[in-house]
Amino acid sequence: MIRLSLLQFRAQAITAATALAAFAILLAATGPHLASLYAASGINGCQPASCEHLASNWLSQLYSAGTYWVLYLLGIVIILLAPAIIGLFWGAPLIARELEDGTSSLAWSQSITRTRWLAVKLTLTGLAAMAVTEGLSLMQAWWATPIGRAVGHGGGGTNLAMGRFSSLVFATHGITPLGYAAFGFTLGVTAGALIQRAVPAMAITLAIFAAVQIAMPLWIRPDLFAARHTVIPVSSLHNISLQQGGLNGSSFTLGTGDLPGQPGAWLLSSEAVNPAGQATSTTPTACTVHLDGNNTPGFLDCLDSHGIREAVSYQPASRYWAFQWTETAIYLALALVMAGYCFRRLSRRLS
Amino acid sequence: MSAVIDASGLGKAYRRTWALRDCALAIPEGRVVGLVGPNGAGKTTLLRLAAGLLAPTRGTITVLGERPAAGPAQLARVGFVAQNTPVYARMTVTDHLRLGAWLNPGWDGELARQRIGQLGLDPKQRAGSLSGGQRAQLALTLALAKRPELLILDEPVASLDPLARREFLQGLMEAVAEHGLSIVLSSHLVADLERVCDYLVVLVASRVRVAGQVSALLASHYRLSGPRRDPGSLPAGQHVITESHTDKQSNLLVRTDEPILDPAWNVKPVSLEDLVLAYMSRAGDETPTLRQQLGVVS
Numbered sequence: 001m002i003r004l005s006l007l008q009f010r011a012q013a014i015t016a017a018t019a020l021a022a023f024a025i026l027l028a029a030t031g032p033h034l035a036s037l038y039a040a041s042g043i044n045g046c047q048p049a050s051c052e053h054l055a056s057n058w059l060s061q062l063y064s065a066g067t068y069w070v071l072y073l074l075g076i077v078i079i080l081l082a083p084a085i086i087g088l089f090w091g092a093p094l095i096a097r098e099l100e101d102g103t104s105s106l107a108w109s110q111s112i113t114r115t116r117w118l119a120v121k122l123t124l125t126g127l128a129a130m131a132v133t134e135g136l137s138l139m140q141a142w143w144a145t146p147i148g149r150a151v152g153h154g155g156g157g158t159n160l161a162m163g164r165f166s167s168l169v170f171a172t173h174g175i176t177p178l179g180y181a182a183f184g185f186t187l188g189v190t191a192g193a194l195i196q197r198a199v200p201a202m203a204i205t206l207a208i209f210a211a212v213q214i215a216m217p218l219w220i221r222p223d224l225f226a227a228r229h230t231v232i233p234v235s236s237l238h239n240i241s242l243q244q245g246g247l248n249g250s251s252f253t254l255g256t257g258d259l260p261g262q263p264g265a266w267l268l269s270s271e272a273v274n275p276a277g278q279a280t281s282t283t284p285t286a287c288t289v290h291l292d293g294n295n296t297p298g299f300l301d302c303l304d305s306h307g308i309r310e311a312v313s314y315q316p317a318s319r320y321w322a323f324q325w326t327e328t329a330i331y332l333a334l335a336l337v338m339a340g341y342c343f344r345r346l347s348r349r350l351s
Numbered sequence: 352m353s354a355v356i357d358a359s360g361l362g363k364a365y366r367r368t369w370a371l372r373d374c375a376l377a378i379p380e381g382r383v384v385g386l387v388g389p390n391g392a393g394k395t396t397l398l399r400l401a402a403g404l405l406a407p408t409r410g411t412i413t414v415l416g417e418r419p420a421a422g423p424a425q426l427a428r429v430g431f432v433a434q435n436t437p438v439y440a441r442m443t444v445t446d447h448l449r450l451g452a453w454l455n456p457g458w459d460g461e462l463a464r465q466r467i468g469q470l471g472l473d474p475k476q477r478a479g480s481l482s483g484g485q486r487a488q489l490a491l492t493l494a495l496a497k498r499p500e501l502l503i504l505d506e507p508v509a510s511l512d513p514l515a516r517r518e519f520l521q522g523l524m525e526a527v528a529e530h531g532l533s534i535v536l537s538s539h540l541v542a543d544l545e546r547v548c549d550y551l552v553v554l555v556a557s558r559v560r561v562a563g564q565v566s567a568l569l570a571s572h573y574r575l576s577g578p579r580r581d582p583g584s585l586p587a588g589q590h591v592i593t594e595s596h597t598d599k600q601s602n603l604l605v606r607t608d609e610p611i612l613d614p615a616w617n618v619k620p621v622s623l624e625d626l627v628l629a630y631m632s633r634a635g636d637e638t639p640t641l642r643q644q645l646g647v648v649s
Contacts, residue, residue, distance in 0.1 A: 101440070
């Protein structure tokens with residue numbers, strides 16, 4: 001059965017290998033130049049005081065030059081789409097097309113049980129799906145190493161400066177691509193077994209996969225571990241977003257983009273709180289004099305002197321791998337449950 | 352009697368519709384059995400249940416003494432060629448033979464190559480570009496080279512032209528002569544079955560209307576025509592299958608194991624086609640019990 005699966009998988013394997021090779025060539029052709037740009041930027045071996053500035057400068061240049069920003073984004077999009085494409089074209093037809101073409105009658109009347117047939121098909125194609133996706137991810141990770149280092153040095157200010165916890169980077173690096181690939185593939189197989197027609201199964205697969213991939217970073221991932229909370233002086237904030245409004249600037253909202261002393265942490269929420277620890281948006285009357293817009297430090301100092309501080313909930317950077325493993329385990333578990341359902345359905349009910 | 356297929360109370364429902372309901376059947380070993388019936392009688396469902404591709408909703412079916420598709424060993428003993436003889440369109444003829452060799456411990460590679468050679472199929476050709484007849488032959492080759500004890504074919508010739516049909520059935524008969532396997536094949540064309548089958552099962556609306564050896568069936572059915580009379584006045588051993596009357600004349604098709612002695616009747620033998628049509632058109636409520644019938648004729 002293994003040999004038959006390999007024979008039948010040949011065409012898909014060639015397509016996948018071609019895609020991987022094209023991706024590798026693209027990255028290999030541009031990666032060394034990116035690395036040399038990084039080497040020339042002086043971030044390596046920088047004095048602690050100048051690192052952040054150098055890194056931000058370099059990222060801004062890279063971003064405005066365009067090419068590498070586009071390549072970076074392209075790589076991320078390809079890795080994000082790979083599990084969906086695999087689910088559509090490898091997963092959904094796996095059972096559905098056999099049923100549609102009637103070849104299931106041929107396959108399942110050989111001297112081999114349907115359980116074994118499915119076990120071999122699922123394992124081989126599933127492993128290939130995971131290998132392809134993780135392969136793309138590893139290549140991209142190698143290519144993007146300089147960008148990651150610059151961000152690690154505190155470089156910010158552009159769309160390129162995405163931390164490890166940002167949705168796009170988290171979902172395309174580490175081991176999460178393995179989980180997504182297994183999930184996308186099995187989702188396709190299951191939809192095919194349920195609907196028994198390949199094209200509708202592909203549509204359903206795409207819809208469910210997209211919904212899950214949107215729900216995960218928005219509503220599920222932040223709560224995988226209990227967030228930490230801290231309250232810090234507003235004057236210590238670096239990367240703030242401040243909005244003032246209301247009659248004569250009577251209200252304000254103050255957010256922060258990073259947390260001093262916690263580099264690489266994942267900020268979930270931030271808001272100003274009054275001395276009693278309650279969320280506040282009322283500008284102390286004395287501070288409304290600093291409303292000319294250009295005197296942000298003065299405004300912050302004034303808030304400080306009125307006991308207003310910033311409350312931040314976050315996930316510390318040290319939890320990165322805990323998040324990676326947990327999320328991957330969730331997707332693998334979903335894949336296993338769906339595979340189990342396919343086995344049940346195949347051995348009991350399918351024609 | 353040893354049965355290759357034995358079913359009782361067998362039913363299969365798709366959602367709420369019954370494709371086969373309360374079917375009882377025993378198909379004897381060592382025969383070429385024709386399963387005939389109108390469209391929708393449940394032939395395909397019955398055969399797919401026998402091949403283990405479907406699981407029964409009710410009742411039981413055993414094939415060669417085991418539950419269909421119970422395991423690799425049971426699967427190895429049964430060959431199945433599905434309706435429209437599906438093959439993998441993108442795989443070559445050789446690939447199909449490889450598939451057979453990889454998935455069947457009892458694979459007879461010599462037989463497979465020989466048949467492909469005789470048929471003149473190009474081993475490198477993709478199965479998708481074969482003609483309907485060639486495709487059917489490829490599917491049959493796969494099923495035969497597995498060396499099954501029982502070969503089940505669901506309407507194998509339905510989509511073939513008359514020439515391909517004859518060649519296919521000829522190949523089938525040669526295989527039977529050579530390997531002595533039991534065969535069950537379905538068709539709604541009696542003419543095809545007449546040429547190859549020595550046992551007949553007529554299935555109408557899930558029920559077996561008549562089953563028996565073709566020769567015995569032909570020897571025990573007669574077409575009677577004579578002056579009009581009430582069928583109820585026939586001797587006890589004569590069962591009316593169909594009747595039609597004009598003002599003066601009665602035409603009957605009767606089953607009896609005794610000779611027709613009444614000189615008023617003009618007695619003619621029946622053809623297999625007449626016999627099948629008679630049973631298919633007969634009202635369903637007076638179906639004789641199947642086991643009894645099988646007991647009588649086999």
